[in-house]
Amino acid sequence: MKKTFSILMVLTMLYACGGEQTVATDAVSASTNDPNSNPTYDPQRGEGKFTKVEVGAKIDEKLVKSGTKVFAVKCSACHKLTSEKLVGPGWKGVTERFKPEWIMNFVTNTDAMLNKDPKAQAQLEICLVRMPNQNVTDDDARNIYEFMRKNDSKK
């Protein structure tokens, strides 16, 4: 009896769906995708709104100043400015390892990148704490990048 009812339920629900496409959540579908098989995914750039970031020849101290403030509030709890890992990796040399687009996409589109970017996932395997989305604005992402550049320019 119960079985009949279950079948009925399932059929009713299928019926109710009426050909509507089932949309899996991004998180689930993304993690099973291999980005390497996806020619539209650029692992150098990552995924997010930043496609081309203009970086000046000289370090922009104004941006660094703003970036310092963001670092203190939203980043410093987990990242050191040396190469030492705290909760997340140390920032020394980060601008040499990653393009500005990748870094700025990662800090503004954290969850999506953790779900599909090979380099972000490799870091997650080491740190085991998903980097929190700290709701960094686009401007602040740029400021942080300049702060990182400044940090990397120090010998």
Add this chain to the structure above:
Amino acid sequence: MKNLNFKLWLFIAIAFVFTMHSCKPKNANNTISADAAAKVYVAPGKYDEFYNFVSGGFSGQMSAYGLPSGRLLRVIPVFSVDPEKGYGFSEETKPMLNTSHGFVPWDDLHHVQLSKTNGDYDGKWLFGNANNTPRVARIDLKTFRTAEIIELPNSAGNHSSPFLTENTEYVVAGTRFSVPPDNVNGDVPINTYKKNFKGTLSFISVKKEDGKMELAFQIQCPGFNFDLSRAGKGVSHGWFFFSCYNTEQANTLLEVNASQKDKDFILAVNWKKAEEYLKAGKGKKQSVRYAHNTYNEKTHSATSEIKTEVIVLDSKELADLCYFIPCPKSPHGCDVSPTGEYIVGSGKLAAVIPVFGFDKMIKTIQAKDFIGTFEGIPVLKYESVLYGEVKKPGLGPLHTEFDNKGNAYTSFFVSSEVVKWNIKDLKVLDRVPTYYSVGHLCVAGGDTKNPNGKYLVAYNKITKDRYLPTGPELSQSAQLYDISGDKMQLILDFPTIGEPHYAQIVPADLIKNNSTKFYKLDDNKHKYASIGEGATKVVREGKIVHVYMTAIRSHFSPDNIEGIKMGDDVYFHVTNLEQDWDVPHGFGIKGAANAELLIMPGETQTLKWTPDRVGMVPIYCTDFCSALHQEMQGYVRVSPAGSNVPLSYSLGTNMPKADDDDKK
């Protein structure tokens, strides 16, 4: 064609289900049709169509359910402390529960009302009443948190509350227990009730922009019990209706002594007139004491202010302010139809439901068709105000709400049923049993100008065998009915928190998109906030120690503190540095007499801790936050009073020379 085949098949299947069931002995399940499950099924990950805000009765809280699934979404702490949220435990929230009597940790919340604009829900705020120590609370629907609580002087048993006018101009609060006013000596013999006791109706104004409440004025009325209330709307906007019982003015064994008269009253109050009198200076200032508590979202802190004055209008002296409509017998609900044309009185002990016409009331007043006065208030002639009576509706009518097709739904406690009847011809159309003994009921939008009319929920007073037994104490049962067709159809049972009285059902779209996801660190103006780990510190001020602490996945800063001494009071001000939705951190410290904290992203909350012994005391995060949540811990070292261990704090540096430290 395919559709038709399927429907046919479905019909056969349903018929089959019915046949199978009918072999069983008769029980409540017989009233459930086979499509009930499909009607209440909300697929995993999908949202409900409605929020259902339900009063928590003697728990003092409110709860939010999803309908039609009956999923419990949230318990909103209002008038009682709530360890799950730290409400009433953190230093920041304690002032919310302050009253003129001091800190009251547990009250009784009966009725919830959503704010309205033009007679329809606007999704901004929820109001609730504290029945025991009279107060009205406002909950902000962006955060689902209690934003404001105002106490009511001259009141006791704030039952006919917090009903509100069609543009939320006023929230009312009528006293259930009449008492001598606060400014006179209440030390009088109880049997001087008729002489010394007064019933007070409070009108709380609500500011349109931010919801801020003020006790605008009170109306002093004869001493009896004010039970429930509804504002007029549409044609009757400008009036308020209060049901009254114990017009016998008994002061003992009310069960018998307040049930003597054939008719009690519905009090009609012309609040526009009250505003005129107020403007003309007819109100009398009275010296009282009441608390007004507000929660500031920027400082993440509540403040409690004691106010000392209220303006009172006297119903006896001011003409055209109040009128009594006789109503059989000990009326409970007095509910106003969507158009505002009809007022439905539900006499708990009456055999009929009287329906009064608003236009008839106005005509009766104009014709001075009175049968007398009661303590200076004109009593209108019943037959002149009456539109008609619903005959033999059931036993023990309590509450009525409305649908969008001109029908009313009344709950019957004694006969345990919901009865649907037509407002125009007053004919009973349908009745369904409830399990068991329904008290309040709620129709989607059922008290607005434009009811939705899709669902009705019965909130039952007795549960008995509806769920798996849980010992002598059972959660209250609620039942969801589909009322979109001619016949009401029971489709779901679900348990509720505390003892629900009034509730509201509102389309989720009005609320869900405005929900706050986290507090911005930039906006955090808490006096002891640490915006960033660089701002953390430990500061001693005599015997008070302030710990400016941060939490982020997965550590506290600082997490090692030494130099705390016996006799100190330590305040942990914990700022959650996360800036993402649904990443709270908890904070617990062993032996804390008032429990723990739960801190939302971007928020600062404070736990006071008084060490009671020398030794090592762990702290840790109590809300699973990350893969390394179990690592989110630290230590506080407590030394004897007068010890010379210096105050120090750190993160990530093991105290130097740990081995040597032992030898010290």
